Structures are given as structure tokens and as C-alpha cells.
Amino acid sequence: MNTDITAPPARIKWDILAGIVVIHLGALAAFWTFTWPAFWLFVGLQFLTGLGITVGYHRLLTHRSFQVPKWLEYTLTVCGVLALQGGPLKWVSTHRVHHAFSDRANDPHSPTRGFWWAHMLWLFVWDDLTDVHEKYIRFVPDLNRDPIHRWLERASTPISFALGGLLFLAGGWPFLIWGYFVRTVFVYHGTWLVNSASHLWGDQTYDTNEGSRNNWWVALFSFGEGWHNNHHAYPHSAAHGLRWWEVDLSYLLIRFFGAMKWAKRIRLPQGGPARLPSAAPTPVKVLRPLRIPVPSLTV
Numbered sequence: 001m002n003t004d005i006t007a008p009p010a011r012i013k014w015d016i017l018a019g020i021v022v023i024h025l026g027a028l029a030a031f032w033t034f035t036w037p038a039f040w041l042f043v044g045l046q047f048l049t050g051l052g053i054t055v056g057y058h059r060l061l062t063h064r065s066f067q068v069p070k071w072l073e074y075t076l077t078v079c080g081v082l083a084l085q086g087g088p089l090k091w092v093s094t095h096r097v098h099h100a101f102s103d104r105a106n107d108p109h110s111p112t113r114g115f116w117w118a119h120m121l122w123l124f125v126w127d128d129l130t131d132v133h134e135k136y137i138r139f140v141p142d143l144n145r146d147p148i149h150r151w152l153e154r155a156s157t158p159i160s161f162a163l164g165g166l167l168f169l170a171g172g173w174p175f176l177i178w179g180y181f182v183r184t185v186f187v188y189h190g191t192w193l194v195n196s197a198s199h200l201w202g203d204q205t206y207d208t209n210e211g212s213r214n215n216w217w218v219a220l221f222s223f224g225e226g227w228h229n230n231h232h233a234y235p236h237s238a239a240h241g242l243r244w245w246e247v248d249l250s251y252l253l254i255r256f257f258g259a260m261k262w263a264k265r266i267r268l269p270q271g272g273p274a275r276l277p278s279a280a281p282t283p284v285k286v287l288r289p290l291r292i293p294v295p296s297l298t299v
């Protein structure tokens, strides 16, 4: 909640707002365009682009929780680009800011400003720290040194739109609506629920001094990212699910990359080799469910 009456009025990012409204409106056409080929295309692209975000943008580029050859790093990044969540530099920088200031004043999407703020409203409001190039670029010096990542940053939206064009050419409206609009909406809300629900509802295994939670249904919806309290406790761990029942599809893919000898230095909480510990990790401190005050949103 913005209690500073001298604060300047919020600057709305109308292009982002309009784009996300159009994506959601387009997804409504799903009811009139259903075909089984289009549905399976939706399923396949949801995995491809969703894992591009979780394994590519998040666990590889943001946290460097494992190492892969450049060809695989760029391939995973392109899969993330296709999710239409912006280019890798800005996405990674925003997420590193989130870890640096979790649920504090500079956190770009803390639910201390309300569920809907954390879920999606933050995307529509200008924030100097994550929107001014000179400021957000300081959080991604590694990616900014790489000309391929800089190019993918500039070309991310055209690349994603090009996929939409190809889908339309290949299968008309059913492919465009299900493969692009419906799929993008699903991946959006999977990512956004990590920021909103997984900072409000669920259990805290570790005392991380902010509101992150382990939320099983967000984990299912977001390929393992819902084990978010584990992640805040061990941000550099390639595995977010740390117990056998904490299903983590993204980590299974990283394990597959490891089995193929493509991924190396797969990091885990104990810093050991690429296999889960047989025993559950010792919690630093078990907390009772924490109630975060959720004031009304003022933007």
C-alpha cells in the first residue's frame, strides 16, 4: 500500500496492459475453436514455453543453478522468449531484485500490497528499479556481456509474435487461439501464481524472513516452482522440491540434462552431486503459518 501522499501518481504501462488484455480476450475464443490437434499443440507448447521460463529464465539464467553448453542455454532462453514474458535480461533482473528485497519496499511484486498486485497488477505500473535500463541492467552484468542474450532481449516480442504467425499459417484459427492465446494465458498464470499464491498460502519449512511458501497446487501448475519457500531458502538449488513427494518437473528435466552429460555442476542445498539427499533436509526453523497483512491496493 502506498501511504506516502507525496508520492507521484503511478505511471501505467499501457502497452503491457493492452497486450495482456488482448491475450486474455483472445483466449476466450477457445470455446469456438476447439479441435484435438489444437489442444495437443496447446499442451506441447505449454510444456515447451513454461519450462523455458522455469528451467531457462529462472533456474539457469537467474540463479545459475546448473551449467550447460551455450547451444542449450540459448535454446532454453528462446523457449522462455516464446512465453511472451519479455526478454531474458529484464525478466532475470526483475527476479533478482525480488530475491534481493523479498517482501520489502523494493520488491517489485510483493503481496504485502495485495494478492492482485503480486499476481499481475505490478506488471502494469512503472517501477524505476526494474524499468529504467541503467538501473535494472546492473542486476544482470553477466547476461549483458553476452551479445546473443542482448539480441534476444531486443527481439523477444517479434520472435514470440512470429510463432503466432507460424501457428496461424499451419493450422488457422484453432492453432493460433489454442497454441498462442490459451497457452500464453496458462503459462502467465502459472508464473504469476508463484509471485502471489506462493507468497501467501502454504507452509513455511524454512525461516527465510519473508513470506515465501511451499504450495503444492502452485507447484503442479508451475512445474515445481510452487516449492517457493524451499527456493527462497536455497535460491541456487536446481531442485525446488526437496522431499520425495515435492514433485518438481523442472528439476526432472535438469536431471535429464545431467544424464545426457549436457548439464554439469547441478547445485543442491548440500552442494553435493546431482542426486537428491535421501533424508529430508534439516529445517533451519519450522514456522507456524504466517499471516501477511494484506492492505487494500492503492496504485
Ligand SMILES: [Zn+2]
Residues within 6 Å of the ligand: 098, 102, 194, 195, 199, 212, 228, 232
Ligand atoms: Zn519469491
Ligand SMILES: [Zn+2]
Residues within 6 Å of the ligand: 058, 062, 063, 095, 099, 231, 235
Ligand atoms: Zn528465484
